[in-house]
Amino acid sequence: MRKILAIGRVNTVRFLREKSNIFFVFVFPMMIVLLTGIAFGSGFDAKVGVHVAGDEGPLATQFVTALDDLADISVIRYDDPDRMLDAVQRGYTDGGVTLPEGYDEALVSGGTAQVEFVSRPDQGALLVRELVLEVVTDQARPVTAGRFVEGTGAGSLDEASAFAAAVPETVTVKSRSAGDSLFEEFVDLGQFDLGASQQLVLFMFLISLAGSAELIQTRKLGVARRMLSTPTSSRTILLGETAGRYGVALTQGLYIMIGTLLIFQVDWGDPIGAIAIVLVFGLVGTGAAMLMGSLFSNDQQAGGLGVLIGLGLAAIGGAMAPIEIFPETMQTIAKFTPHYWAIDGFAELVRRDGTMVDILPNLGVLAGFAAVLLTVASWRLQKVLTR
Amino acid sequence: MTPDNGRVLEASNLRKVFGDLVAVEDVSFHIGEGETYGLLGPNGAGKTTTISMVIGLLERDGGEVVVAGNPVTTKSTTAKAAIGYVPQDIAIYPDLTARENLSFFGHLYGMGGSDLKRRIDELLEVIGLADRADDRSEEFSGGMKRRLNIGIGLLHGPRLLMLDEPTVGVDPQSRNAILESVERLSGEGMAVLYTTHYMEEAERLCDRVGIIDEGQIKAEGTRAELVSLVGQRDKVSLVTADHAQEVAEALASHPDVVEVSGNESGIDLLVSGAAAALPALLQLAAGAGASVTSVEVVEPNLEAVFLHLTGKALRD
Ligand SMILES: Nc1ncnc2c1ncn2[C@@H]1O[C@H](COP(=O)(O)OP(=O)(O)O)[C@@H](O)[C@H]1O
Ligand SMILES: [Mg+2]
Numbered sequence: 001m002r003k004i005l006a007i008g009r010v011n012t013v014r015f016l017r018e019k020s021n022i023f024f025v026f027v028f029p030m031m032i033v034l035l036t037g038i039a040f041g042s043g044f045d046a047k048v049g050v051h052v053a054g055d056e057g058p059l060a061t062q063f064v065t066a067l068d069d070l071a072d073i074s075v076i077r078y079d080d081p082d083r084m085l086d087a088v089q090r091g092y093t094d095g096g097v098t099l100p101e102g103y104d105e106a107l108v109s110g111g112t113a114q115v116e117f118v119s120r121p122d123q124g125a126l127l128v129r130e131l132v133l134e135v136v137t138d139q140a141r142p143v144t145a146g147r148f149v150e151g152t153g154a155g156s157l158d159e160a161s162a163f164a165a166a167v168p169e170t171v172t173v174k175s176r177s178a179g180d181s182l183f184e185e186f187v188d189l190g191q192f193d194l195g196a197s198q199q200l201v202l203f204m205f206l207i208s209l210a211g212s213a214e215l216i217q218t219r220k221l222g223v224a225r226r227m228l229s230t231p232t233s234s235r236t237i238l239l240g241e242t243a244g245r246y247g248v249a250l251t252q253g254l255y256i257m258i259g260t261l262l263i264f265q266v267d268w269g270d271p272i273g274a275i276a277i278v279l280v281f282g283l284v285g286t287g288a289a290m291l292m293g294s295l296f297s298n299d300q301q302a303g304g305l306g307v308l309i310g311l312g313l314a315a316i317g318g319a320m321a322p323i324e325i326f327p328e329t330m331q332t333i334a335k336f337t338p339h340y341w342a343i344d345g346f347a348e349l350v351r352r353d354g355t356m357v358d359i360l361p362n363l364g365v366l367a368g369f370a371a372v373l374l375t376v377a378s379w380r381l382q383k384v385l386t387r
Numbered sequence: 388m389t390p391d392n393g394r395v396l397e398a399s400n401l402r403k404v405f406g407d408l409v410a411v412e413d414v415s416f417h418i419g420e421g422e423t424y425g426l427l428g429p430n431g432a433g434k435t436t437t438i439s440m441v442i443g444l445l446e447r448d449g450g451e452v453v454v455a456g457n458p459v460t461t462k463s464t465t466a467k468a469a470i471g472y473v474p475q476d477i478a479i480y481p482d483l484t485a486r487e488n489l490s491f492f493g494h495l496y497g498m499g500g501s502d503l504k505r506r507i508d509e510l511l512e513v514i515g516l517a518d519r520a521d522d523r524s525e526e527f528s529g530g531m532k533r534r535l536n537i538g539i540g541l542l543h544g545p546r547l548l549m550l551d552e553p554t555v556g557v558d559p560q561s562r563n564a565i566l567e568s569v570e571r572l573s574g575e576g577m578a579v580l581y582t583t584h585y586m587e588e589a590e591r592l593c594d595r596v597g598i599i600d601e602g603q604i605k606a607e608g609t610r611a612e613l614v615s616l617v618g619q620r621d622k623v624s625l626v627t628a629d630h631a632q633e634v635a636e637a638l639a640s641h642p643d644v645v646e647v648s649g650n651e652s653g654i655d656l657l658v659s660g661a662a663a664a665l666p667a668l669l670q671l672a673a674g675a676g677a678s679v680t681s682v683e684v685v686e687p688n689l690e691a692v693f694l695h696l697t698g699k700a701l702r703d
Contacts, residue, residue, distance in 0.1 A: 002494060002499060003494055003495055003497075006491060006494035006495065007491075007495075010480070010483070010487075010491050013483075013487075014480065014482055014483065017482055018482070218480075221478060221479070221480065221481070222474055222476050222477070222478035223478050223479065223480060225444055225474070225478065226472070226474055226478040226492070226539070227492075227495055228443075228444055228461075229442045229443075229444055229467060229470070229472040229474075230467060230472075230492065230495040230496050231464040231465070231467040231468040231495075231496065231497060232464065232467075232495045233462065233464055234461075234462075
């Protein structure tokens with residue numbers, strides 16, 4: 001046991017002694033979390049489709065412009081109401097507004113107009129609906145007030161206001177929903193929450209793979225063989241080398257977790273569950289690193305390939321963009337990556353308030369990945385070392 | 388545990404095949420307490436392959452190794468505890484300091500705590516790195532790295548020390564320091580297996596030498612035993628001012644002179660027992676009218692033995 005720790009410690013020390021590693025482990029991930037937090041979390045930016053039925057009068061145009069001018073909303077016009085609906089259902093837009101035929105007329109003449117708002121059953125859509133309602137009301141108020149003034153000749157301000165308050169009866173907004181909820185889970189997330197768990201998974205794996213270069217160096221330097229010449233079994237050496245990689249992976253994972261918690265107040269959900277994911281996912285990264293370290297004999301090649309594999313799996317597994325926006329086939333493919341299961345586990349903890357029990361399936365799959373990788377790697381390394 | 392008859396190492400009938408190449412064949416030798424055994428042979432002779440099988444780093448295709456009464460296999464750890472192995476290629480972590488490297492391997496030899504600390508300080512003195520102990524070894528000269536490489540093998544005070552060409556690429560000073568420490572350790576009772584392709588080192592250090600070539604031990608014994616294989620034929624070189632031809636003819640008549648050959652500056656003779664024959668030879672030369680300006684007698688060495696056994700030079 002002491003030997004395993006000695007080997008593990010030397011590995012971790014060597015890794016952290018490399019200055020570029022310090023940057024990649026401690027500085028870079030925080031920068032990325034910060035940047036994605038700013039980019040993703042700078043508030044709500046919704047796309048809203050608008051369909052104007054019949055002839056478009058000046059008031060309808062004014063409505064569209066007013067809606068588009070809102071900071072958080074950009075308007076996409078649709079001539080075909082079906083296509084607008086389709087865009088909502090597919091999640092391309094966050095809501096669709098239909099101005100009824102004779103919208104202008106109704107406002108001017110004092111008739112009633114029903115504006116239709118369609119969205120997915122998301123909480124996010126509620127916000128969009130509120131904004132649409134506000135624009136409608138804002139527009140209707142001066143128009144109806146003006147009409148009142150016009151009609152009575154010289155009304156008092158009080159009378160005008162009283163009339164204005166009655167607007168919602170004149171123009172109503174009817175909502176209905178279409179399609180499945182998409183971003184419901186994201187609504188409660190803090191600005192940095194979404195990015196942080198993805199970055200944690202991405203970097204933990206990437207840093208683990210980078211550790212494979214060290215293992216190859218140890219082999220190339222002849223140190224691995226020399227270790228075998230001491231009264232140390234190859235099993236102990238393998239466990240020690242594994243412990244070393246694992247130490248690096250855990251350092252990375254816990255650092256991002258604790259760092260983002262302290263700096264960005266990221267919510268990681270149930271702490272026991274969150275740490276459990278880091279512990280098991282760390283083993284997956286370690287297994288992958290050991291396997292690479294046993295398959296390659298050139299540390300630079302392995303390092304470069306490690307970055308490719310690390311980024312590739314991260315992209316496929318949903319560590320770069322939310323898996324929810326992937327097409328269905330890609331969502332299925334994602335399930336073959338450990339990243340998916342780790343991120344899904346964090347999502348369960350954070351967005352759905354899950355506990356350890358809820359993420360047991362995720363932990364199980366990750367443990368499976370780790371077991372397979374570590375077994376194959378040990379078998380390979382054992383052979384490579386006594387060749 | 389089998390009784391070791393005072394033998395620290397017993398290797399018998401070692402064999403290793405790499406594909407079509409028989410790298411080591413039927414190699415057997417033994418080393419006793421305080422004895423230094425040398426494997427002398429050119430590059431590619433099979434020294435490293437042999438030593439790797441002895442330490443259990445390489446799977447054998449045949450043969451047995453017993454160290455301090457315990458059989459050695461690639462899996463055995465008991466026997467390895469008695470061995471200090473110094474690989475031919477420097478095997479240290481360049482990004483760790485000398486002290487950290489020693490400490491790391493110390494732990495692998497099962498040491499720890501204050502014992503290990505004390506031992507490391509002691510060793511740093513022995514290998515002359517005390518003042519550079521906390522510098523990263525990548526900053527060391529070749530000789531310093533070699534000495535650290537050796538120090539690691541000495542950490543646990545092994546009964547058997549195995550050094551694989553420890554002086555290759557080393558400055559003369561470091562080299563001498565290495566040879567001296569091997570002599571001292573041997574004097575303290577350590578059994579040493581020493582491989583080299585330098586004849587001088589084998590002659591200086593080794594009680595017994597195995598001459599190895601093409602994977603086989605061609606001859607084995609003390610220096611004197613090996614030299615007697617060539618016969619006690621010394622090389623005598625005479626430099627004469629004149630009458631070289633006559634001198635050569637006169638000398639050839641002496642019964643102990645086996646061979647005569649001339650060169651630009653004088654005459655080379657192969658003589659059995661030069662020490663005894665020398666006065667007579669000088670007389671013969673004087674009788675032929677020549678004045679001899681210099682005489683050199685070279686006794687046969689392991690180089691000559693190697694040439695005799697294999698028909699080629701140790702270093703090519
Ligand atoms: N791993 C290996 N695979 C194939 N051939 C090898 C291997 N190791 C050594 N050899 C060959 O075995 C022979 C003996 O090598 P080695 O024991 O290293 O010689 P030495 O140490 O005396 O210079 C050489 O011909 C060498 O090329
Ligand atoms: Mg060699």
